[in-house]
Amino acid sequence: MSTETPLLLALDLIGTFAFGLNGALTALRATRLDIFGVVTVGMLTGLGGGVIRDVLLDALPPATFVDWRYLAVAAAGGAIAFVLSPALERFTMPITVADAVGLSVFAVLASYKALGLGFGILQAIIVGTITAVGGGTIRDMSIGQVPVVFRSELYAIPAMIGAGCAALVYSLDYQNIAATLGAAAVCFVIRMIGVRFNLDAPHPPWQR
Amino acid sequence: MSTETPLLLALDLIGTFAFGLNGALTALRATRLDIFGVVTVGMLTGLGGGVIRDVLLDALPPATFVDWRYLAVAAAGGAIAFVLSPALERFTMPITVADAVGLSVFAVLASYKALGLGFGILQAIIVGTITAVGGGTIRDMSIGQVPVVFRSELYAIPAMIGAGCAALVYSLDYQNIAATLGAAAVCFVIRMIGVRFNLDAPHPPWQR
Amino acid sequence: MSTETPLLLALDLIGTFAFGLNGALTALRATRLDIFGVVTVGMLTGLGGGVIRDVLLDALPPATFVDWRYLAVAAAGGAIAFVLSPALERFTMPITVADAVGLSVFAVLASYKALGLGFGILQAIIVGTITAVGGGTIRDMSIGQVPVVFRSELYAIPAMIGAGCAALVYSLDYQNIAATLGAAAVCFVIRMIGVRFNLDAPHPPWQR
Numbered sequence: 001m002s003t004e005t006p007l008l009l010a011l012d013l014i015g016t017f018a019f020g021l022n023g024a025l026t027a028l029r030a031t032r033l034d035i036f037g038v039v040t041v042g043m044l045t046g047l048g049g050g051v052i053r054d055v056l057l058d059a060l061p062p063a064t065f066v067d068w069r070y071l072a073v074a075a076a077g078g079a080i081a082f083v084l085s086p087a088l089e090r091f092t093m094p095i096t097v098a099d100a101v102g103l104s105v106f107a108v109l110a111s112y113k114a115l116g117l118g119f120g121i122l123q124a125i126i127v128g129t130i131t132a133v134g135g136g137t138i139r140d141m142s143i144g145q146v147p148v149v150f151r152s153e154l155y156a157i158p159a160m161i162g163a164g165c166a167a168l169v170y171s172l173d174y175q176n177i178a179a180t181l182g183a184a185a186v187c188f189v190i191r192m193i194g195v196r197f198n199l200d201a202p203h204p205p206w207q208r
Numbered sequence: 209m210s211t212e213t214p215l216l217l218a219l220d221l222i223g224t225f226a227f228g229l230n231g232a233l234t235a236l237r238a239t240r241l242d243i244f245g246v247v248t249v250g251m252l253t254g255l256g257g258g259v260i261r262d263v264l265l266d267a268l269p270p271a272t273f274v275d276w277r278y279l280a281v282a283a284a285g286g287a288i289a290f291v292l293s294p295a296l297e298r299f300t301m302p303i304t305v306a307d308a309v310g311l312s313v314f315a316v317l318a319s320y321k322a323l324g325l326g327f328g329i330l331q332a333i334i335v336g337t338i339t340a341v342g343g344g345t346i347r348d349m350s351i352g353q354v355p356v357v358f359r360s361e362l363y364a365i366p367a368m369i370g371a372g373c374a375a376l377v378y379s380l381d382y383q384n385i386a387a388t389l390g391a392a393a394v395c396f397v398i399r400m401i402g403v404r405f406n407l408d409a410p411h412p413p414w415q416r
Numbered sequence: 417m418s419t420e421t422p423l424l425l426a427l428d429l430i431g432t433f434a435f436g437l438n439g440a441l442t443a444l445r446a447t448r449l450d451i452f453g454v455v456t457v458g459m460l461t462g463l464g465g466g467v468i469r470d471v472l473l474d475a476l477p478p479a480t481f482v483d484w485r486y487l488a489v490a491a492a493g494g495a496i497a498f499v500l501s502p503a504l505e506r507f508t509m510p511i512t513v514a515d516a517v518g519l520s521v522f523a524v525l526a527s528y529k530a531l532g533l534g535f536g537i538l539q540a541i542i543v544g545t546i547t548a549v550g551g552g553t554i555r556d557m558s559i560g561q562v563p564v565v566f567r568s569e570l571y572a573i574p575a576m577i578g579a580g581c582a583a584l585v586y587s588l589d590y591q592n593i594a595a596t597l598g599a600a601a602v603c604f605v606i607r608m609i610g611v612r613f614n615l616d617a618p619h620p621p622w623q624r
Contacts, residue, residue, distance in 0.1 A: 034409035036365060037358025051264075056467075058476040060266040061327075068330050086414050119477075122484050137558070142345070143354050146559050150453025157452060201450035206502050242617040244573060245566025259472075268474040269535075276538050294622050350553070351562050 005177060011184075012109060013073050015102025016064070020046035020077025021088075022099045023139045028085050031143050035082055041139055042078020047071070049134030053110050053127050057117050100191045104184035107132040107159040111166035111183075112175060121167045128163025129156055132187075154194025157201055162187025213385060219392075220317060221281050223310020224272070228254035228285025229296075230307045231347045236293050239351050243290055249347055250286020255279070257342030261318050261335050265325050308399045312392035315340040315367040319374035320383060329375045336371025337364055340395075362402025365409055370395025421593060427600075428525060429489050431518020432480070436462035436493025437504075438515045439555045444501050447559050451498055457555055458494020463487070465550030469526050469543050473533050516607045520600035523548040523575040527582035528591060537583045544579025545572055548603075570610025573617055578603025 023045025024038045033041065050064035064070040081088065088095070110131035114124035133149045133156045140147040149155045165183035169175050193199070231253025232246045241249065258272035272278040289296065296303070318339035322332035341357045341364045348355040357363045373391035377383050401407070439461025440454045449457065466480035480486040497504065504511070526547035530540035549565045549572045556563040565571045581599035585591050609615070 028412065031354050031359070032411070032415070033354075033358050034360060034411050036409050037355070038412065040358060040364075055263065055471065056477055056481050060268070060476070061264060065264050065331065065334075066327075068328065071330060071334065082412055085412060119482075120484065122487060123481065126481075126487065141558055141560075142349060142358070144349075144352050144560050146447050146449075147453070150449050150456060150558070151447070152450060156456075201452050203448070203450050204444070204454070204498055204501060207448070236620065239562050239567070240619070240623070241562075241566050242568060242619050244617050245563070246620070248566060248572075263471065268476070269472055273472050273539065273542075274535075276536065279538060279542065290620055293620060350557060350566070352557075352560050 007177065008105065008109065008180065011101060011105045013069060014098060015105045016046040016070050017073040017077045018095065018098030018102045019049075019135050020074035021081050022077075022095050023135065024078040024081030025085055025088060025095070026136075026148075027139060027143050028081060030145060033143075038082040039075055039078035041142060042081060043071070043074045044142060045135040045139040046074030046077060047135065048138040049106060049131040050110075052134045053113070053131040056123075056127055056130070057114055057119065059113070059117065096195055097192070100188050100195070103132045103155070103159055103191055104162050104187035107162040107187055108166040108180060108184045111163040112170055112180075115167060115170045121171065124167045124170075125160060125163045128166060129160045132156075132159035132163070152200050154191065154199045154201055158187045158190035158194065161190060215385065216313065216317065216388065219309060219313045221277060222306060223313045224254040224278050225281040225285045226303065226306030226310045227257075227343050228282035229289050230285075230303050231343065232286040232289030233293060233296060233303070234344075234356075235347060235351050236289060238353060241351075246290040247283055247286035249350060250289060251279070251282045252350060253343040253347040254282030254285060255343065256346040257314060257339040258318075260342045261321070261339040264331075264335055264338070265322055265327065267321070267325065304403055305400070308396050308403070309392075311340045311363070311367055311399055312370050312395035315370040315395055316374040316388060316392045319371040320378055320388075323375060323378045329379065332375045332378075333368060333371045336374060337368045340364075340367035340371070360408050362399065362407045362409055366395045366398035366402065369398060423593065424521065424525065424596065427517060427521045429485060430514060431521045432462045432486050433489040433493045434511065434514030434518045435465075435551050436490035437497050438493075438511050439551065440494040440497030441501055441504060441511070442552075442564075443555060443559050444497060446561060449559075454498040455491055455494035457558060458497060459487070459490045460558060461551040461555040462490030462493060463551065464554040465522055465547040466526075468550045469529070469547040472539075472543055472546070473530055473535065475529070475533065512611055513608070516604050516611070519548045519571070519575055519607055520578050520603035523578040523603055524582040524596060524600045527579040528586055528596075531583060531586045537587065540583045540586075541576060541579045544582060545576045548572075548575035548579070568616050570607065570615045570617055574603045574606035574610065577606060 020042035024042035027041040047064040051062040054060055054062040107128040111124040111128035114127045136149055137147040162183055165186045169179045169183050228250035232250035235241060235249040255272040259270040262268055262270040315336040319332040319336035322335045344357055345355040370391055373394045377387045377391050436458035440458035443457040463480040467478040470476055470478040523544040527540040527544035530543045552565055553563040578599055581602045585595045585599050
């Protein structure tokens with residue numbers, strides 16, 4: 001079970017596009033960028049997690065760099081943000097939903113990829129999480145900000161749980177399309193509950 | 209056609225030196241650094257683009273790390289900036305010209321390298337651009353600033369055009385020294401026109 | 417001579433734990449982070465230098481990612497900082513000492529690793545230094561700050577000297593446990609002298 005399934009490939013590309021679009025919009029809210037900056041930040045957000053994944057898994061060259069479709073949809077997300085940024089502010093919720101699709105699919109497929117290459121469950125969960133949140137982390141670092149995922153929202157924890165569910169599915173040798181979508185859905189639902197109720201990951205107990 | 213040609217090797221080393229020097233000077237204008245910081249930022253600027261290139265092209269260990277001459281000229285650029293920074297402010301234009309040589313040669317040679325390793329034209333252009341602007345991007349990120357190349361000047365676009373010209377030359381199987389220098393010259397001239405007329409890459413249409 | 421020796425393995429894990437703990441504490445002093453941010457910054461600090469080392473040495477997947485013990489101790493350091501941060505401020509000196517152990521062991525073992533893989537002495541010293549200071553550099557970059565190691569303290573220079581001593585020991589084919597600990601001790605002692613007397617690496621001569 002990989003992105004060779006048309007449905008998973010489509011979800012993976014939708015997620016990459018959403019990351020590119022959302023990453024560029026987030027950067028534009030924080031700082032002034034020219035066209036190269038906007039498109040690059042979009043591509044870093046959409047593709048960066050996959051690059052780190054393939055470095056850690058010794059699977060270079062990165063799959064998202066070799067396949068032009070990933071390059072194209074991430075760049076398209078950035079380019080659309082460049083042209084339409086203020087108009088897109090009305091579509092925050094659909095963009096957040098598409099971003100959560102990306103988060104879920106990236107986490108699950110990266111977890112599978114790690115296990116398929118012979119890595120352990122711990123490594124699969126870590127790689128799944130990094131693939132899902134790495135792009136946004138690079139985005140924030142590239143514009144001089146503390147990554148959002150390090151300080152607020154419920155974003156990495158759903159990815160970690162989704163990657164864990166995927167590792168469980170894989171270990172049971174049960175990675176059919178339904179179980180795969182189920183693992184992604186666990187991540188997706190937790191993420192959307194976090195959005196709906198404005199939940200944050202726990203802060204240090206000694207902070208007020 | 210690669211850096212094995214003495215002329216191209218010389219231009220590549222001049223570019224690496226110029227990046228190291230200019231990177232260290234730029235960092236020193238923005239923040240206080242000690243000798244390790246100055247030399248390291250110089251080396252990151254001069255060598256960082258090539259490291260990212262070789263990660264993306266699965267050509268590790270990085271060529272600029274294995275070959276001591278690249279390490280030496282990048283470090284020398286940083287060390288000279290450490291000692292002479294204020295005095296060098298009078299030489300802004302020669303340094304800018306040498307930096308533009310580096311930009312051009314890095315873009316063209318990386319584009320060739322990608323195509324020579326079997327990657328597509330799209331990947332060659334992306335890698336050429338990243339190799340040319342990656343060092344400066346890492347430099348700015350390493351001192352907590354939004355990369356200049358993301359927000360102003362005409363810097364990445366000439367590199368992209370130069371990498372595209374190199375890809376065209378390579379595809380026509382015509383990469384002799386004259387055509388190679390021609391592709392680099394296209395980048396160089398556009399970059400210098402941008403410097404002369406203070407041109408910026410386009411900003412979002414909805415910004416005033 | 418590598419981390420297969422129980423003593424060196426223990427020192428390497430102690431260093432990784434200390435980097436994870438100290439990195440998380442440093443980040444918490446600078447900015448607000450949630451539990452994912454604290455643990456991630458701890459892991460980046462403890463493991464990041466080794467990842468860069470293995471990229472530069474073409475030794476992927478990274479050893480510190482494959483071996484769960486490194487992942488566990490780095491994460492444990494971050495988790496302890498998350499729970500106990502204010503209480504740990506009383507233990508600054510033991511943490512600084514353990515951090516210096518990590519600095520020394522990382523520098524020496526990475527220098528050995530480079531030479532063992534056939535790289536030159538210059539590359540061994542650079543990789544030793546990067547492995548020792550890379551984690552802290554990533555930590556500071558990930559929270560939007562200029563890396564401490566670029567601007568103050570005597571931190572990178574002891575690592576460079578320790579890596580150089582290790583390269584000398586290796587070149588003389590004398591890397592028994594005593595000589596290895598001796599090379600590490602050179603780094604450790606210089607670092608602790610720097611801490612004791614508040615020494616900084618030299619700043620540019622033209623700064624007041």
